[in-house]
Amino acid sequence: MEANQFGKNGWTPDRIGNLYGKVFVITGTTSGTGFEASKILLSKGAKVVMLNRNLKKAEDTIRSLKQGLGNDIDVINIQMDLSRQASVKKAAEEVLQTTSQIDALICNAAIAQVPKQMITEDGWESQMGTNYYGNWTLQALLFPIIEKSKGRIVTVGSMGYDMGIKTIKFDDLNWDNGYTPNNAYSQSKLAQIMSIYELQDRLQEVGKTAVKAYACHPGASRTNLISTSGSLMMRIMFYLMMPLTQSAEKGAYPQLMCATEPNLDQSGFYGPTGRSNWVGPVGAHKIEPHAKDKEVAKRLWELSEKETGVKWNI
Numbered sequence: 001m002e003a004n005q006f007g008k009n010g011w012t013p014d015r016i017g018n019l020y021g022k023v024f025v026i027t028g029t030t031s032g033t034g035f036e037a038s039k040i041l042l043s044k045g046a047k048v049v050m051l052n053r054n055l056k057k058a059e060d061t062i063r064s065l066k067q068g069l070g071n072d073i074d075v076i077n078i079q080m081d082l083s084r085q086a087s088v089k090k091a092a093e094e095v096l097q098t099t100s101q102i103d104a105l106i107c108n109a110a111i112a113q114v115p116k117q118m119i120t121e122d123g124w125e126s127q128m129g130t131n132y133y134g135n136w137t138l139q140a141l142l143f144p145i146i147e148k149s150k151g152r153i154v155t156v157g158s159m160g161y162d163m164g165i166k167t168i169k170f171d172d173l174n175w176d177n178g179y180t181p182n183n184a185y186s187q188s189k190l191a192q193i194m195s196i197y198e199l200q201d202r203l204q205e206v207g208k209t210a211v212k213a214y215a216c217h218p219g220a221s222r223t224n225l226i227s228t229s230g231s232l233m234m235r236i237m238f239y240l241m242m243p244l245t246q247s248a249e250k251g252a253y254p255q256l257m258c259a260t261e262p263n264l265d266q267s268g269f270y271g272p273t274g275r276s277n278w279v280g281p282v283g284a285h286k287i288e289p290h291a292k293d294k295e296v297a298k299r300l301w302e303l304s305e306k307e308t309g310v311k312w313n314i
């Protein structure tokens with residue numbers, strides 16, 4: 001195994017300096033890694049714009065953050081349901097009205113292991129619609145201000161990219177045939193990662209190298225992910241695997257690293273480097289070639305423009 005560039009304990013938030021004057025937009029902060037990442041960013045003095053679907057939960061989250069960090073932290077919530085394109089577009093507009101700077105957009109929110117095929121109001125399988133198309137549209141609409149800020153786009157993927165069918169099922173993207181929770185979730189996370197590496201190439205081609213795009217994942221972290229959308233069986237399985245997992249706080253480190261660490265190589269895939277990439281010191285680790293399959297990535301990008309009607313202004 002290659003030595004971790006951040007030493008034997010890997011990347012930790014001690015490396016983050018003062019973030020006063022920096023603005024981070026982060027999705028899904030009511031629990032799990034998004035909550036922990038927000039807490040750490042705020043503790044370093046950043047402004048955090050949270051995008052959450054549930055206003056009551058978002059209010060409770062802000063209250064809890066203020067209780068822990070003090071009333072003068074700079075945090076707001078904008079309502080966004082990532083599974084609905086109309087809501088994502090409205091939220092992006094509100095973000096653009098609220099802030100003229102985004103140092104990093106952290107695409108953290110997701111659903112996972114949805115037991116049965118569900119179709120969103122926009123006509124997509126729920127995990128593809130939420131985790132992939134939701135983020136696609138959010139990233140594209142916020143891109144102009146990220147570009148102006150020489151900022152970053154950080155996608156929170158999953159080791160699931162290397163499970164399932166390990167490619168995009170273009171002829172049946174909604175899994176009308178052979179739906180399984182794992183296949184559909186894995187495809188959505190693979191799509192998220194693929195579009196980041198494709199975005200890098202497109203930015204590179206036109207010389208827009210000031211914007212950086214990163215793919216990472218939290219390993220196996222104790223969060224609400226499976227209890228929110230997974231079946232009872234999945235919840236039991238995750239419970240049994242508990243001793244092999246890490247805290248939600250540690251799960252937040254890869255996204256924090258990608259949002260703040262200077263000079264981080266964009267070609268890397270970042271997450272825990274220990275057992276099965278579930279736990280352990282955070283750093284770059286191996287990514288399988290199917291995640292960087294250029295032909296598939298290009299086709300997915302073009303399809304996404306068509307499906308969402310949203311084009312990137314690159």
Ligand SMILES: NC(=O)c1ccc[n+]([C@@H]2O[C@H](COP(=O)([O-])OP(=O)(O)OC[C@H]3O[C@@H](n4cnc5c(N)ncnc54)[C@H](OP(=O)(O)O)[C@@H]3O)[C@@H](O)[C@H]2O)c1
Nearest residue numbers: 028029030032033081082083109110158220221223224225
């Ligand atoms: N935990 C793991 O072991 C693991 C492993 C691999 C990858 N990941 C990835 O890590 C990221 C964070 O997940 P987590 O484990 O921290 O899970 P979590 O505790 O369930 O947090 C997910 C967050 O996303 C939000 N969310 C879900 N659907 C949404 C929607 N339609 N619109 C807006 N927000 C929505 C949730 O909000 P609500 O409170 O409203 O539900 C919550 O704030 C995800 O991208 C996930 O795929 C996690």
